[in-house]
Amino acid sequence: MKLVIGIVRPERANDVLEALYRAEVRGLSISRVQGHGGELDRVETYRGTTVKMELSEKVRFEIAVSDSFVQPTVDAICEGARTGEVGDGKIFVVPLEQAVRIRTGETDRSAVTPVDGGS
Amino acid sequence: MSASHALSSLGAGDTAWMLVATALVLMMTPALGLFYSGLVRSKNTLNTFMMSVGALGVVTVAWAAVGYSLAFDPGGAFIGGLHFALLRGITFAPRPGTDIPQLLFFAFEATFCIITAALVSGAVVERMRFGPFLIFMVAWSILVYPVLAHWVWGGGWLERHGTLDFAGGVPVEMASGFSAFAAATAVGARKDYGRQALLPHNAVYVLLGAGLLWFGWFGFNGGSGYGTGHPSVLAFVNTLLTPACTLVVWFLLDLLRDRKVTAIGAATAIVVGCVGITPAAGFISPGWAMALGVIAAFPSYAAIVWRPRTRLDETLDVLAAHGLAGLTGIVFIGFFAQRGWNGVANGLAYGHAGQLGWQLAALAGPVYAFVVTFAILRVIGWFMPLRVSSREEALGMDVVQHGEEAYTSGEGAILVTPEGELPREVMVAQP
Numbered sequence: 001m002k003l004v005i006g007i008v009r010p011e012r013a014n015d016v017l018e019a020l021y022r023a024e025v026r027g028l029s030i031s032r033v034q035g036h037g038g039e040l041d042r043v044e045t046y047r048g049t050t051v052k053m054e055l056s057e058k059v060r061f062e063i064a065v066s067d068s069f070v071q072p073t074v075d076a077i078c079e080g081a082r083t084g085e086v087g088d089g090k091i092f093v094v095p096l097e098q099a100v101r102i103r104t105g106e107t108d109r110s111a112v113t114p115v116d117g118g119s
Numbered sequence: 120m121s122a123s124h125a126l127s128s129l130g131a132g133d134t135a136w137m138l139v140a141t142a143l144v145l146m147m148t149p150a151l152g153l154f155y156s157g158l159v160r161s162k163n164t165l166n167t168f169m170m171s172v173g174a175l176g177v178v179t180v181a182w183a184a185v186g187y188s189l190a191f192d193p194g195g196a197f198i199g200g201l202h203f204a205l206l207r208g209i210t211f212a213p214r215p216g217t218d219i220p221q222l223l224f225f226a227f228e229a230t231f232c233i234i235t236a237a238l239v240s241g242a243v244v245e246r247m248r249f250g251p252f253l254i255f256m257v258a259w260s261i262l263v264y265p266v267l268a269h270w271v272w273g274g275g276w277l278e279r280h281g282t283l284d285f286a287g288g289v290p291v292e293m294a295s296g297f298s299a300f301a302a303a304t305a306v307g308a309r310k311d312y313g314r315q316a317l318l319p320h321n322a323v324y325v326l327l328g329a330g331l332l333w334f335g336w337f338g339f340n341g342g343s344g345y346g347t348g349h350p351s352v353l354a355f356v357n358t359l360l361t362p363a364c365t366l367v368v369w370f371l372l373d374l375l376r377d378r379k380v381t382a383i384g385a386a387t388a389i390v391v392g393c394v395g396i397t398p399a400a401g402f403i404s405p406g407w408a409m410a411l412g413v414i415a416a417f418p419s420y421a422a423i424v425w426r427p428r429t430r431l432d433e434t435l436d437v438l439a440a441h442g443l444a445g446l447t448g449i450v451f452i453g454f455f456a457q458r459g460w461n462g463v464a465n466g467l468a469y470g471h472a473g474q475l476g477w478q479l480a481a482l483a484g485p486v487y488a489f490v491v492t493f494a495i496l497r498v499i500g501w502f503m504p505l506r507v508s509s510r511e512e513a514l515g516m517d518v519v520q521h522g523e524e525a526y527t528s529g530e531g532a533i534l535v536t537p538e539g540e541l542p543r544e545v546m547v548a549q550p
Binding site for chain 1: 311315510513514518522523524527528530531532533534535
């Protein structure tokens with residue numbers, strides 16, 4: 001069981017969601033973050049004040065998956081997020097101690113395996 | 120001073136109202152910027168707003184240089200002359216046919232050309248480069264708007280044959296709508312159009328923008344009688360009644376479609392109602408104005424529901440909201456104009472079928488607007504790219520075109536000193 005963290009361009013977030021959907025990866029959460037990789041700084045000017053924007057907007061995906069889903073998840077994020085330019089983001093895969101589905105109290109593998117919404 | 124003698128012969132009340140009406144109409148352009156910027160994604164907020172602000176600058180200059188003259192110098196049947204070019208001869212002396220100074224008439228009409236050019240931006244937001252759009256607005260406010268204004272108000276062929284257009288169904292509403300259609304075709308769709316949901320980022324801007332537009336429209340229609348006479352009063356009151364009816368019908372259509380009344384739908388309905396009454400404002404009775412509000416909702420609503428299913432990325436539906444509602448208003452006059460109310464002409468329902476014929480002749484206006492707009496953009500496109508690259512489109516127009524953001528937090532912003540070097544002690548802007 002792993003936690004896959006993908007940090008991607010905001011404008012690619014929808015493509016990543018589509019790719020994950022196609023890979024049948026369902027449970028995920030996203031958040032807006034700001035960060036700095038190796039991208040060129042943007043220069044912005046507000047009246048007399050000129051600034052270099054060191055931080056870029058990114059979207060962070062967090063996806064808890066069972067081991068067999070790690071590679072498909074990573075592949076899907078790469079496929080959706082890649083433009084080939086500096087600033088496409090990073091993926092981190094970290095071990096996950098425990099997962100609990102709050103509704104049922106199920107843990108671990110069954111907690112990260114989606115159930116059909118209707119049942 | 121001979122000028123002050125001339126002034127004393129003018130209508131003080133009329134002049135006072137027209138001064139206020141001019142300011143009201145000018146306010147509609149930033150209101151439109153607000154309305155439009157709420158409808159786009161947050162990364163394009165400033166660029167969208169700036170397209171309207173741009174019109175305040177470049178269109179006013181073009182209007183003073185030649186636009187006003189081409190529209191309102193008597194000239195020929197198709198286009199006016201150049202006697203008023205570069206503000207020549209525009210003085211305190213009354214504009215013929217009115218008792219307000221021509222100088223004020225010039226300013227009032229300028230505000231119409233400004234907002235009309237800005238309206239076209241709705242077709243090309245989120246991808247058209249700012250520079251080419253400014254050039255486009257200059258060309259458009261010389262080649263399209265004054266020609267159509269001349270046709271209906273400046274002594275052109277439609278006016279000579281009795282076509283009625285109180286406040287701009289032809290030069291403003293149909294012209295902007297069909298020019299938007301042409302512009303969307305010439306510039307092409309946004310890269311993600313039809314592939315991703317591209318949603319409005321702030322519905323409150325949209326509602327406030329629509330509210331301010333309605334407020335300004337009292338000057339737009341109420342001022343188009345050029346004074347304080349009965350036509351102005353009628354137009355002013357009809358500007359209240361028609362949009363209210365459109366709003367109610369829009370609520371019902373929303374309820375039928377999705378069982379929910381939508382806020383952005385309501386804002387759209389206000390604009391559609393105001394557009395519908397624009398050509399007819401001083402020509403139809405208040406009762407018929409309410410009927411027009413009901414009728415005008417249908418074609419625009421249908422077009423707004425249908426258009427996103429097509430490949431035409433006429434992004435903010437200028438064709439549906441302005442082109443079609445303006446068309447409805449222009450044709451409506453042909454049926455329900457009433458001499459008892461307007462003192463000018465009857466429509467078909469009151470015994471004058473010929474009026475309808477000349478209202479339909481006004482459809483030459485949108486055809487002209489479409490063709491010339493398309494041509495202008497093609498010509499500009501030969502000299503420079505009309506749109507940003509798809510990578511820049513993804514980044515957002517605000518950063519790419521203006522080097523600013525609408526919603527910057529200031530986090531991670533490093534101050535650059537005038538010498539272009541970072542200060543020794545790195546200073547971080549406070550949010």
